[in-house]
Amino acid sequence: MADFLTPQQEDFSKWYNEIVQKADLADYSPVRGSMVIKPYGYTLWERIRDELDLRFKETGHVNAYFPLLIPMSFLEKETEHVEGFSPELAVVTHGGGAELEEPLVVRPTSETIIGHMYAKWIQSYRDLPVLINQWANVVRWEMRTRLFLRTTEFLWQEGHTAHATQQEAVEETLRMLDVYTDFAVKEAAIPVIQGRKSESEKFAGAIASYTIEAMMKDGKALQSGTSHFLGQNFARAFDIQFLDENNEKQYAWTTSWGVSTRMVGAVVMCHGDDQGLVLPPHLAPIQVVIVPIWRKDAERAAVIEAAQKIKTQLKGIVRAELDQREGLSPGWKFNDWEMRGVPLRIEIGPRDVANQSVMVARRDIPGREGKVQIAMAELTACLPALLESVQAAIYARALAFRDSHIIDVTTYGELKEAVETGFARAWWAGGTADEAAIKEECKATVRCIPTDQPGGSGACVYTGKPAAEVAIFGRSY
Amino acid sequence: MADFLTPQQEDFSKWYNEIVQKADLADYSPVRGSMVIKPYGYTLWERIRDELDLRFKETGHVNAYFPLLIPMSFLEKETEHVEGFSPELAVVTHGGGAELEEPLVVRPTSETIIGHMYAKWIQSYRDLPVLINQWANVVRWEMRTRLFLRTTEFLWQEGHTAHATQQEAVEETLRMLDVYTDFAVKEAAIPVIQGRKSESEKFAGAIASYTIEAMMKDGKALQSGTSHFLGQNFARAFDIQFLDENNEKQYAWTTSWGVSTRMVGAVVMCHGDDQGLVLPPHLAPIQVVIVPIWRKDAERAAVIEAAQKIKTQLKGIVRAELDQREGLSPGWKFNDWEMRGVPLRIEIGPRDVANQSVMVARRDIPGREGKVQIAMAELTACLPALLESVQAAIYARALAFRDSHIIDVTTYGELKEAVETGFARAWWAGGTADEAAIKEECKATVRCIPTDQPGGSGACVYTGKPAAEVAIFGRSY
Numbered sequence: 001m002a003d004f005l006t007p008q009q010e011d012f013s014k015w016y017n018e019i020v021q022k023a024d025l026a027d028y029s030p031v032r033g034s035m036v037i038k039p040y041g042y043t044l045w046e047r048i049r050d051e052l053d054l055r056f057k058e059t060g061h062v063n064a065y066f067p068l069l070i071p072m073s074f075l076e077k078e079t080e081h082v083e084g085f086s087p088e089l090a091v092v093t094h095g096g097g098a099e100l101e102e103p104l105v106v107r108p109t110s111e112t113i114i115g116h117m118y119a120k121w122i123q124s125y126r127d128l129p130v131l132i133n134q135w136a137n138v139v140r141w142e143m144r145t146r147l148f149l150r151t152t153e154f155l156w157q158e159g160h161t162a163h164a165t166q167q168e169a170v171e172e173t174l175r176m177l178d179v180y181t182d183f184a185v186k187e188a189a190i191p192v193i194q195g196r197k198s199e200s201e202k203f204a205g206a207i208a209s210y211t212i213e214a215m216m217k218d219g220k221a222l223q224s225g226t227s228h229f230l231g232q233n234f235a236r237a238f239d240i241q242f243l244d245e246n247n248e249k250q251y252a253w254t255t256s257w258g259v260s261t262r263m264v265g266a267v268v269m270c271h272g273d274d275q276g277l278v279l280p281p282h283l284a285p286i287q288v289v290i291v292p293i294w295r296k297d298a299e300r301a302a303v304i305e306a307a308q309k310i311k312t313q314l315k316g317i318v319r320a321e322l323d324q325r326e327g328l329s330p331g332w333k334f335n336d337w338e339m340r341g342v343p344l345r346i347e348i349g350p351r352d353v354a355n356q357s358v359m360v361a362r363r364d365i366p367g368r369e370g371k372v373q374i375a376m377a378e379l380t381a382c383l384p385a386l387l388e389s390v391q392a393a394i395y396a397r398a399l400a401f402r403d404s405h406i407i408d409v410t411t412y413g414e415l416k417e418a419v420e421t422g423f424a425r426a427w428w429a430g431g432t433a434d435e436a437a438i439k440e441e442c443k444a445t446v447r448c449i450p451t452d453q454p455g456g457s458g459a460c461v462y463t464g465k466p467a468a469e470v471a472i473f474g475r476s477y
Numbered sequence: 478m479a480d481f482l483t484p485q486q487e488d489f490s491k492w493y494n495e496i497v498q499k500a501d502l503a504d505y506s507p508v509r510g511s512m513v514i515k516p517y518g519y520t521l522w523e524r525i526r527d528e529l530d531l532r533f534k535e536t537g538h539v540n541a542y543f544p545l546l547i548p549m550s551f552l553e554k555e556t557e558h559v560e561g562f563s564p565e566l567a568v569v570t571h572g573g574g575a576e577l578e579e580p581l582v583v584r585p586t587s588e589t590i591i592g593h594m595y596a597k598w599i600q601s602y603r604d605l606p607v608l609i610n611q612w613a614n615v616v617r618w619e620m621r622t623r624l625f626l627r628t629t630e631f632l633w634q635e636g637h638t639a640h641a642t643q644q645e646a647v648e649e650t651l652r653m654l655d656v657y658t659d660f661a662v663k664e665a666a667i668p669v670i671q672g673r674k675s676e677s678e679k680f681a682g683a684i685a686s687y688t689i690e691a692m693m694k695d696g697k698a699l700q701s702g703t704s705h706f707l708g709q710n711f712a713r714a715f716d717i718q719f720l721d722e723n724n725e726k727q728y729a730w731t732t733s734w735g736v737s738t739r740m741v742g743a744v745v746m747c748h749g750d751d752q753g754l755v756l757p758p759h760l761a762p763i764q765v766v767i768v769p770i771w772r773k774d775a776e777r778a779a780v781i782e783a784a785q786k787i788k789t790q791l792k793g794i795v796r797a798e799l800d801q802r803e804g805l806s807p808g809w810k811f812n813d814w815e816m817r818g819v820p821l822r823i824e825i826g827p828r829d830v831a832n833q834s835v836m837v838a839r840r841d842i843p844g845r846e847g848k849v850q851i852a853m854a855e856l857t858a859c860l861p862a863l864l865e866s867v868q869a870a871i872y873a874r875a876l877a878f879r880d881s882h883i884i885d886v887t888t889y890g891e892l893k894e895a896v897e898t899g900f901a902r903a904w905w906a907g908g909t910a911d912e913a914a915i916k917e918e919c920k921a922t923v924r925c926i927p928t929d930q931p932g933g934s935g936a937c938v939y940t941g942k943p944a945a946e947v948a949i950f951g952r953s954y
Contacts, residue, residue, distance in 0.1 A: 027598075029590070031544045031547065038541055039540065039541045064515055065522075068630050070508065091572070092568060092570075092583065094566075095629075096565060106546075117506070121504075137613075137614065143573070
């Protein structure tokens with residue numbers, strides 16, 4: 001247990017705040033609610049971005065960029081949308097030394113400005129579908145903020161698509177939910193539950209919102225990505241009309257979907273332990289750190305030379321770093337890199353140089369059990385495979401943890417108990433008022449109505465009414 | 478000559494505005510001075526970003542992210558800085574439904590907020606250098622805007638570094654100027670003149686500003702990247718101090734440097750012609766377009782099949798696109814892709830399929846002279862080489878154009894004439910007032926004091942005083 005970190009069991013929230021700063025992921029800024037993403041945290045975000053971007057492009061999307069500042073009147077065009085976002089807006093009232101005729105809001109999301117442009121660009125069914133994504137910063141005034149999880153400004157991607165038919169738009173909404181699931185599982189090693197949001201949790205202006213919900217190590221849920229079927233709501237508000245094949249005017253069907261820098265928080269809280277971060281190899285900024293070890297000055301040169309040779313050998317194979325810092329003991333360095341969550345550590349000393357082999361230690365398996373000796377000549381072949389087994393192992397561990405913390409409940413009493421430590425799964429036929437009452441009493445909400453349903457029916461855990469669906473309940477970030 | 482474009486000779490400015498929109502690079506937005514970067518333009522920007530980012534990382538820099546909103550008081554800490562940027566600020570006065578105690582400005586540049594964080598992070602000489610870059614949006618309230626060239630909001634990268642000594646900081650400033658030059662020449666195929674900005678043109682708060690200046694096809698200059706040596710100005714304003722090796726407190730030496738979406742405008746105006754864009758292959762979103770040609774329906778299937786096979790064959794070799802649009806003639810498609818500046822076009826018809834060869838047309842050489850027949854089996858080997866020769870050719874053409882439009886002048890009369898069509902190079906020992914008078918009279922400014930000096934001395938073109946340096950004069954965007 002790292003003596004500079006509060007143990008997770010003692011205070012998970014404190015552990016999180018400490019590790020995010022100690023591992024140099026992010027820092028507080030002088031601007032209320034805004035954070036600074038430090039290079040290590042930003043590189044992690046770049047990896048997330050690249051993996052998502054690849055998937056967006058593979059599914060036919062292109063990137064574009066829309067203005068940061070949006071006329072206030074645009075938000076007011078969609079009634080639910082403005083009600084949902086009004087309390088969170090940052091408003092620019094002055095520009096170029098003068099008061100503006102119409103205030104501009106710093107975008108909290110871009111459905112409105114993009115809807116306006118789509119109305120201009122889309123004339124005919126031949127112009128559809130429009131499949132655009134934007135990587136951008138957004139601002140939502142938050143009262144209680146936490147690094148990565150809830151900040152006034154955050155980075156995200158927001159996909160905005162327009163389609164000729166309802167079916168195509170629904171398919172797109174679900175396709176992107178699958179893309180998010182695929183990313184979460186394969187790259188972030190985070191098991192997620194796909195599902196539909198309840199009425200009270202859906203996006204302001206959407207017909208239906210879908211989500212991927214992940215479980216953190218304290219049993220709480222983190223909404224990790226959302227995909228919204230917007231129906232024709234924004235098309236009507238912004239007049240996105242096209243001539244169909246019969247030359248008749250139709251409103252387009254639109255979707256939007258997003259993943260944000262919250263995902264960094266999800267990675268931290270899903271895998272981290274009392275020694276610090278545990279990063280999935282696919283996303284780790286540094287996959288392998290090489291720590292040279294010597295006692296006598298005479299040994300130094302040969303060890304450093306061999307370590308540098310290994311680093312060169314690994315170039316283009318894995319993301320490797322050589323820790324040549326002076327004046328720090330190997331033990332100190334081991335702890336430091338463990339704290340930063342680097343998946344593999346190569347230890348190389350004089351005897352290893354003589355044997356032409358090294359010790360490789362796994363971050364996810366502490367102590368001797370996680371160590372393996374590998375011949376230097378075998379490193380380029382072995383390390384990628386070893387990284388894959390680390391990736392698989394931390395996913396399996398997260399999955400086992402999550403599954404053991406989801407309890408099927410049939411009574412409200414059981415539900416209350418289950419959400420103390422994880423998720424409750426229960427038949428559900430309640431309404432918005434019922435959900436509010438549950439939230440008030442046990443701080444838990446319907447995280448989603450899972451896509452994966454048991455079938456059949458049962459009695460609603462809260463109202464006792466006949467229910468055709470189960471819901472997942474949990475406390476959330 | 479494309480009949481939908483104003484010829485460059487008739488009205489270059491109009492040509493620019495038309496081609497940027499017709500080629501789908503960008504569009505006007507409903508927000509005064511802001512633009513929408515459309516997918517084709519954004520992909521071009523992504524290529525610029527990736528090439529620059531690679532170079533930043535190779536020179537030891539890492540990316541991070543700092544807040545968009547900056548307390549107004551931060552800008553006021555550096556006197557020259559606030560004077561320079563005050564007229565251009567967008568100000569957030571309300572957040573979360575309430576008036577803010579202190580207004581926040583939307584960053585026009587980030588020296589101040591980053592300076593504040595560096596003061597917190599830098600304690601010892603061991604913490605130096607700090608070499609951080611940020612990819613971000615910035616807002617500067619502009620009165621007269623033009624797509625890509627001058628917009629209220631634009632995208633850019635801003636590097637911010639801190640060093641223990643003046644020498645290191647100066648070296649960094651010039652290193653990044655070299656990085657920009659290398660990018661401009663090798664990737665954008667734009668010849669640039671490296672040099673120092675005059676006092677009146679330097680960055681607000683800098684000791685010295687350096688620039689790369691490119692010549693557009695109308696003979697005007699476009700400042701395409703700048704690198705600033707900030708001395709200890711921002712370190713004093715934000716108290717960035719460190720303990721040196723002798724345990725004495727010292728102020729750090731800082732630099733900043735940036736390239737923005739203006740670079741897209743530079744690419745358009747440096748290479749484009751009356752047919753439209755001419756994109757350098759290294760940056761072109763699409764390097765090769767395949768246009769299938771057939772007359773009889775019976776021919777269609779074989780041609781399409783062969784074209785698809787070529788596209789598959791080229792995957793991972795070049796960025797190729799197959800134009801399968803229905804109801805458009807091959808001639809129309811040729812013009813369309815020429816307008817969009819795609820470097821190479823593959824024409825494939827029934828006879829080509831029979832011969833197992835295709836015609837490849839170069840965008841940079843119109844008509845038959847730019848066409849070459851290539852066997853299908855040779856495409857993967859030939860196209861990358863052909864793209865390199867296009868890249869070299871358009872650079873050579875831009876260089877020849879520029880060099881023939883730089884005139885060495887010895888009298889003010891000659892200078893006035895030279896800046897009508899290009900740059901004037903002249904001995905210069907004038908001051909800020911002299912420069913202002915020249916600007917007033919002939920709309921030209923000192924673009925830079927070139928790094929590359931002839932040596933010796935001469936009489937200042939304007940004041941007649943002895944001058945040790947030559948300057949480049951030109952009108953500019």
